Amino acid sequence: MVTRTPRPSSLRRHHAPLPKGRVGDHRVTTAPGPWSPPLFERPGLRPAGVRDIWRDIGPHYVSNGVVGLAFSASGPVAVTLTVGSLGGLTEAQLASWVFAMFLSAGAATLVMSLIYRQPLGFAWSIPGTVLLGPSLQHLSFPEVVGAFFSAGVLILALGCSGVVRPIMAAIPVPIVMAMVAAVFLRFGTDIVSSTQADPAVAAPMVVAFLVLTAVPSLGKRLPPVLGTLATGVVAVVVSGRFTILAGGPILAAPVFTAPAFTWAAQLELVIPLALTVLVVQNGQGAAVLRAAGHNPPINVFAMSSGLFSLLNALLGAVSACVTGPTNALLTASGQKRRQYTAAVVYGLLSLACALLAPTLTSLMLATPEAFVLTLGGIAMLRALQQAFVTAFATNFTLGALVTFVVTISGLDLFNIHAAFWGVLIGYGISRLLERQDHKP
Secondary structure, X not given: OOOOOOOOHHHOOOOOOOOOOEOOXXXXXXXXXXXXXXXXXXXXOOOOOHHHHHHHOOXXXXXXXXXXXXXXXXXXXXXXXXXXXXXXXXXXXXHHHHXXXXXXXXXXXXXXXXXXXXXXXXXXXXXXXXXXXXXOOOOOHHHHHHHHHHHHHHHHHHHHHOOHHHHHHOOEHHHHHHHHHXXXXXXXXXXXXXXHHOHHHHHHHHHHXXXXXXXXXXXHHOOHXXXXXXXXXXXXXXXXXXXXXXXXXXXXXXXXXXXXXXXXXXXHHHHHHHHHHHHHHHHHHHHHHHHXXXXXXXXXXXXXXXXXXHHHHHOOOOOEEEOHHHHHHHOOOOOHHHOHHXXXXXXXXXXXXXXXXXXXXXXXXXXXXXXXXXXXXXXXXXXXXXXHHHHHOOOOHHHHHHHHHHHHHOOOEOOEOHHHHHHHHHHHHHHHHOHHHHOO
């Protein structure tokens, strides 16, 4: 028998666990050194293959992926087209922007979700797109593209530095989820306003969701959100509200815009874009995934966002990121271990939409606004409910309330989204007035 001499305690590896209940928690399998967690969070399982996907996929996951794509291809695309059009972008530049967004979203989602076997849905920064509106009124588009490049480099550098995970780990989950609840709240109120404004389209969708949810035997055969989508399509067609314009391009034609690096654009846009991606968007996405029982890789999120933001910049598009709404839709139902297949469906459809970006945009914009808002709101109800429960059920409730109030107020300082200020102010108030909750 061979006996092994135990290592002296001074030579053993010690890995201090991340604080419980924090946004940056992630279980890893190996570490590069004796004192620090790995920069690249490693997956606990081998990457998913074709056989795994075929075994794990089902109606619920296909439904969630389709709805996630429908959400991304409707309201967010409309926001992008509106901002770009008001900023004087040409039709070719707008088409290239939409192409790049779906290309990076599909590629990043597929790669990350298959490697980690989690529904890690990427998209593009809607708050980042909105803050471009005023900038495009006095900056040229090449200057804005130069800011896209710099923001991508900054996001990538912060991800590679390893500072993102400990910063996110320091923020209590209830405070982040209060920010998520404030951002998601409008999706819930959209159901009410759409039903009042357009009952012929929205009311049948609400009824279909309630029936399929209240009768489990029906819900198993037809997932409630998928049934809502089908009912909405029928309602739109029957009401004669589907109006699509003939003509126009079918396939996307990417356009490269040479960047121009000016101090005015860099100072105005780079830091707000980076903070929006890392704290607001990726923070939402990570919080939603954790609430659904997953362990998102925070540092890899940051690095991937930086890399794909650079890809987007090449084609004149805003930064890539992990988003709360998309991941909430991908995790809306089904077993946790199989939800990555919803992200696979979403990723594949996103790549198809990249190729057919002009056609898809025309189709989605041809539907009534009530259809898009009601579908998105119903699909987000569970995520909204979970956000409120997590934010206000246990500790850090005052900080969570302040975060919620500041975020929903729309506070906009230095061109940075209100969600960032909500988390910052809510966390500060919590540290000052809820000291007992911060004790280990």
